[in-house]
Amino acid sequence: MIDSKVDGLMVVGALSRSSSIDTSVPTHEVAAAVLAGTVVVVKNAFARDELRRLRAAIVAADLPFREPGFHESESWRNRREVYAGTELDILYDSSFLAVERPGDTIGPAARSTAERMAAYWRALTGDPHTFVAEPNRRALRCWAMQYPAGGGCFGWHQHKLEPTKIGLILALSEIGVDFRSGGSEFETPFGVVDATPYHDIGDVCLFRYDMRHRVAPVDPERQRRWDGSGRWTVLIQGDPRPLEPVTV
Numbered sequence: 737m738i739d740s741k742v743d744g745l746m747v748v749g750a751l752s753r754s755s756s757i758d759t760s761v762p763t764h765e766v767a768a769a770v771l772a773g774t775v776v777v778v779k780n781a782f783a784r785d786e787l788r789r790l791r792a793a794i795v796a797a798d799l800p801f802r803e804p805g806f807h808e809s810e811s812w813r814n815r816r817e818v819y820a821g822t823e824l825d826i827l828y829d830s831s832f833l834a835v836e837r838p839g840d841t842i843g844p845a846a847r848s849t850a851e852r853m854a855a856y857w858r859a860l861t862g863d864p865h866t867f868v869a870e871p872n873r874r875a876l877r878c879w880a881m882q883y884p885a886g887g888g889c890f891g892w893h894q895h896k897l898e899p900t901k902i903g904l905i906l907a908l909s910e911i912g913v914d915f916r917s918g919g920s921e922f923e924t925p926f927g928v929v930d931a932t933p934y935h936d937i938g939d940v941c942l943f944r945y946d947m948r949h950r951v952a953p954v955d956p957e958r959q960r961r962w963d964g965s966g967r968w969t970v971l972i973q974g975d976p977r978p979l980e981p982v983t984v
């Protein structure tokens with residue numbers, strides 16, 4: 737463990753760069769801490785160069801904009817800009833990454849990163865889901881989030897615990913280089929935790945999925961730009977839809 741001075745936050749170092757992620761704290765203890773409401777940051781789980789390349793590839797792919805939905809045959813993105821009164825409450829691009837589609841514009845470039853996150857998610861949750869749907873379970877979904885400089889944000893909200901249970905947020909942007917301020921904050925049972933100063937490029941932040949959280953505005957004093965600046969993350973989540981009834 738590197739740091740436990742902040743109530744509700746545990747910072748651990750990644751031990752190796754194998755096909756999954758492991759830490760000096762055993763994975764089952766990490767999972768138990770997260771499910772009890774502690775936010776965990778796993779430092780240096782991914783190589784910075786790999787993530788810079790992935791971010792550049794997503795920007796270059798210039799994915800088509802689509803209405804939100806479960807379109808899984810290709811990668812696409814959606815832009816949200818929502819005001820609560822006069823206050824900007826939500827501003828981001830979310831890009832769905834079809835990581836298992838060989839001919840897709842960006843899916844293959846994101847595949848190894850997403851697969852490694854999924855392997856860690858399976859180790860943490862004990863659930864078997866992959867990015868491929870099976871008759872008895874839905875596929876995991878992978879997203880790249882861009883919170884642009886100039887106020888990219890996502891106001892306080894929460895998700896259902898199931899089926900994701902433990903949320904994984906991989907940081908693709910470097911603090912002080914790609915952005916200066918704004919990141920993930922969580923309402924833990926131990927108080928509000930601002931993970932931003934600990935959650936640098938290459939680090940994975942873990943949180944209990946039904947815990948209230950937000951992304952505080954990213955560099956709000958700067959001009960808004962969608963050219964790849966700001967704060968980028970990659971997430972994986974379970975598909976919340978119930979299974980189709982089995983027809984015999």
Ligand SMILES: [Fe+2]
Pocket residue numbers: 893894895949
């Ligand atoms: Fe969220």
